[in-house]
Amino acid sequence: MPFRDGLIDLRPLRSSRPFRDLWAGSSLASLGQQVAAVAVLFQVWQLTHSPLWTGAIGLATAAPLLLLGLVGGWLADAADRRTLVRLTTAGQVVTAVGLTAQAVAGNTSVLLLLALVAAQSGCAALGAPSRRTLPVLLLPAGQVAAGLALQNVAFQASMLAGPALAGVVLAQWGPPAAYALQAVACLASLVTTAGLPALPPQRTGARQETAKRRRPARGGWRVILRRPTLWGSFATDVAATVLAMPIAIFPLINEVRFGGDPQTLGLFLSAIAVGGIGAGLLSGTVTRLRRAGLVQLLAAMIWGLALAGFGLAGPLWTALGCLVLAGAADTVAVVTRGALVQLEAPDQYRGRVSSVEHVIGVAGPEVGNFRGGLLASLTSAPVALAAGGVTAALTVAAIALVNRPLRDYRTPPSESQDLHPVPCHEPEGDAV
Secondary structure, three states, X not given: OOXXXXXXXXXXXXXXXXXXXXXXXXXHHHHHHHHHHHHHHXXXXXXXXXXXXXXXXXXXXXXXXXXXXXXXXXXXXXXXHHHHHHHHHHHHHHHHHHHHHHHHOOOOOHHHHHHHHHHHHHHHHHHHHHHHHHHHHHOOHHHHHHHHHHHHHHHHHHHHHHHHHHHHHHHHHOHHHHHHHHHHHHHHHHHHHHHOOXXXXXXXXXXXXXXXXXXXXXXXXXXXXXXXXXXXXXXXXXXXXXXXXXXXXXXXXXHHHHOOOXXXXXXXXXXXXXXXXXXXXXXXXXXXXXXXXXXXXXXXHHHHHHHHHHHHOOOHHHHHHHXXXXXXXXXXXXXXXXXXXXXXXXXXXXXXXXXXXXXXXXXXXXXXHHHHHHHHHHOOXXXXXXXXXXXXXXXXXXHXXXXXXXXXXXXXXOOOOOOOXXXXXXXXXXXX
């Protein structure tokens, strides 16, 4: 393979102007969200000086995602996805303006602040399934993985640059400027949706009438459980996050191994992001591979083993190297899973399947962090990390062993223009 083919695949940005605009807008919105997240943390701490209230930010963010994520999937399969993306992005603009206004007014109510955070999270949850379906609808099938890789690189970059930018903005101008920056970024994201084509769900005849009677959540799960490639891909993600998520153990391992230096703690998070960005920049190596299922399985196993290595590492450079490897493996797994899910899900179910993917993506890491913290409190940080990582790798290996369709799955060739795989044969009166 020529070296340039191993670099990030830029074809989606050249072949589809709507995708290019969407990518630019989403990148700006992600950067704004990272800035606002730091501002919220800063403001809540200034108001309460309580770790309980700073922990409540996670609850205010996650609860609407879990409650409304599946509803967003049902909406994505029932209405025009372009309209949903526009409306929910407009909602995020409004809530960002609300955050700016409360900061300018000198708000002292932490409940009001968290209510605005929850409202913004709810808008994101309702729109996320529709957004997840856009790459497969705007790009040739062979470029979907490359498009997801571009989105992932932009997200990883925002994770690196956003907190640093937030620190500068907060130090110079305070929370109002940080929230205003997010409002501008969300508005720019809304403007970029102007070039999107109409994207109504594909239904005809009896199937359209049946769809009106379907319940929101059940259909997505039925399609997933009937397709080994889908349930295997989701099971792999659940195993990797629930059994090996390390973030909650970072402070303890930092205290035990590296003297509790806060700069070292920051390096742990940065190392994962560096690995993710590095893998994204070289993602052409994997996005051009058609064995997406096998690539996801191998990447998930490497993620688990790298985190086990981090738990056992002595020197700091070894620990950081393991986290860089874990971050790279995570990016590869996310990109290949995203492409597989979007290509395998029939269009009339794609929104609901995407909502399940979104909920798993939100809940899995949180449950994994709880599991890790609990196990570390009962044993030790190194044991919790090593046991979790090895268990995750073995579980993924077991999934690979029993799920041959996932192991053998191949994405369509790059020249394929078939954006909508053949629908699975669901009983008309029994789905969703």
